[in-house]
Amino acid sequence: MAPEFVEDRRRAALEVYESQDVPTWRRSGFWTTSLRGLDLDALEPRRYDSLDSAIVRDHLGDEEHAALIVQQGANVVHCDVADERIIVMPLEEAVEKHADLVEEWFAKRLPYDEGKFPAGTAAFWTGGVFVYVPDNVRIEKPIQAVWLIEEPGTVQWAHSLVVVGENAECKLREYFLAPDFEGQALHAGAFELYARPGAQVHLAHYQDWGSGEVHDISVRRVEVQRDAHVKWVPIHLGGHLTKQTLDIITAEPGSDMRHTGMYFTERDEHLDLFTTDKHEAGHTTGDTVWKGALTGESRASYEGLIHIVPKAPEVDTYLQTHQMLLSPKAKGDAIPSLIVEVDNVKASHGGTVGELDPEQIFYMMTRGIPRAEAVRVLVEGYFEEVVMRLDDPGLEDLVRRRISEKLADAEDQVREFIGERAEAS
C-alpha cells in the first residue's frame, strides 16, 4: 500500500478525471487540437515481464550510462544503476522506500486539477521514474529513462520525478519511443524536475513515437532554484498527435536556464506545444530557441511565452522561434508572447514562419550541388544551430541521422514544392 500522500492525490485526481469531458483545445486562428479520433475506452494498461526491444537498442546504442530505467506499457521492465551514489528506481517503489524524500517534492509543481489528462495521470500512474542525485554528487555519464509503447491498444500513464541536489551535476535523458505499428495508443505523461541550489542539469527529452497513432498529452515542468543552471532540450521527431505543456521556472535569484527545442513533423502528424519561460524571481536569466520543420500534411503549432511575475526585477531573457514549411499542405504557426508584470527587466522575443529561400537553393546549385542535396543541406543547416546546442555528441548524431532520414522520405514533395515556388516567383 502506497503512502497516504500518494493515495490521497490519486483519489482527488480521480474525481476530477471522472467529472471532466475529453477536452478540445482551441486557439485564435485556425488552430484546434481535438481528440475526437481517439478511442480512449479501447485502450488499456499493459504489463510486460521483460525488455526486448529493437527500437530501444537502436536509440540508445552502446553508450555507457550511470543508470538506465525502462518502462514498457504500465510497468518498469528494466532498471540498472551503475553509479551507486544516485537513486534511480520505479517511482512506485520510491514512494515506499524513500517516502520522506519523495513526499518533499512529489507533485509540487504538478497540480492534479489542471485538466482531464493531468488528472488521469495523477490518478492512474503506474511504474514511474524516480531519480535522485544527492548534494555535491557529479555524474558524468547520462542517466537514461525510456518510455516505451510496444503495441497498439496501450495506455501509458506516466510520472517522472527528478531531484538534483545542491551543487550536484548530472545529465538526464528521457526517451519516448514506439515502433511503427497500426492502431492507437496514449501516453499521458507528467514530468517534474527540481534543480536544487547550485545544481547543473543537462536534460533532454527525445520523442519519436513512430508512425502509429500514438497520442501524447503531457505536462513537463522544470524548477531551477538559486544559482542553478538547467539546459533543457526537448526534441520531437514523431507522434500522431502531441499536446504538451513545457514549463521552465527560474524560481530563485541567480537561476539560469537555456531551453532549446526542435520538431520535425510529417505525414498527418499534429503537434501542439505550449512552453513557458517563467521567472518567479529577480536576477534570473533565460534563453529559449525553438526550431521546427513541417512536411506532408502535418500541423504544428508552437507557442512560447515569457512570463515575468511582479517583484522579479533584473531578469534577462530571450525567446525565439522559427518554423519552416517544406510542403504545400503542411500548416503551422509559431507564436512568441510576453507577459511582463514588472519594470526593469530585459525580455525580448522573435518568431518567424518561412519556407526555404529559393535564392539559397539557386546559390548552392550554381556551385554544382543538385537541388535535392541543396534542400537537404539547407534544412540540416537550419537545424544545426539547435543541434549544436544539444551539447551531447551521442544525441547530436542521433538527431542528425533522423532528420536526414526524414528529409529523404520527404524528398519528392519538397522538390515539387520548391519547383512550384520557383515558377511562381
Add this chain to the structure above:
Amino acid sequence: MTLEVQNLHVRTEDREILHGVDLVVKKGETHALMGPNGSGKSTLANTLMGNPSYEVTEGRILLNGEDLTEADPDERARAGLFMAFQYPATIPGVSVANFLRMAMNAGREEPIKVKEFGALLGKNMELLKIDRAFTSRYLNEGFSGGEKKRAEILQLAMLQPEFAVLDETDSGLDIDALRIVAEGVNAMRGAERGFLIITHYTRILEYVKPDFVHILLDGRIVREGGSELADELEDKGYEFVREGVAASGA
C-alpha cells in the same frame, strides 16, 4: 572553347530587361561588361547561371557549343560555368570548408582526398589573405561585405571553372580588399580560363586589365572595344555613352 550568348532576351515578372544581347568570351580572354545601374548587368549574370527568377524568351546560351539555355544551375556549374555573386546567399549551419568540399565533390566522380583538399585550401587562403578561422564559420553568416566577396573568390579558386562571371565583385570593397581580390583573379587568369567581369566602375579594371570591354545600356550592348574603352568611360561617364547612342539614333 567559348561561352557564347546569342540574341538573348530576358524578362522578369512583367518586364523585358535584356533586349537581344550578343557576347562571345573565348578561353584565355578577360571581358569587362560595364553599365550603369539598371542596365541589365546582373540580369545577364543571373541568366547565364540559370536563376529561375529570370525567363529567357528568345536567344541561346552556349558553352563550348552545348546549349545550356534550359539547363538547371547545377548542370551549368558542372559544365564549367561559375558566378561570383554580388549578394551571395547565407548558408546557415554549413561551414565554409564543408561547403567548399561539397561543391568540389559535386563535380567529381570520386570525392576529393582530405589531404589534397586541405593543401589546396591552404594555398588559396594564402593567396586571398584569408585567416584559418574563417573556414569554420558558417558561409556568409555575419560576414562583412569584404569577407563575402573574398569567400566568393575563394570558391572560384577552389572550383577552377572554365568560365567565371564576376558580378560586381568590386562593389562595396575598400581599396585593400579590392587589390587582394584582383590579385586572386589575376592569379587564375590563363589560357585555360575565360572571365566576364561585370562592373559599374572602372576601378577594378586598373588591377585586372580586360582584353575586351562591352557597354550595356538599357538591356543592349551599345559599344564594344578594347581596354581603352574603359579609360574613355572613366573620363567621360555613362551619360556620354547615352548621348552618343541617342545621337546615332540607335
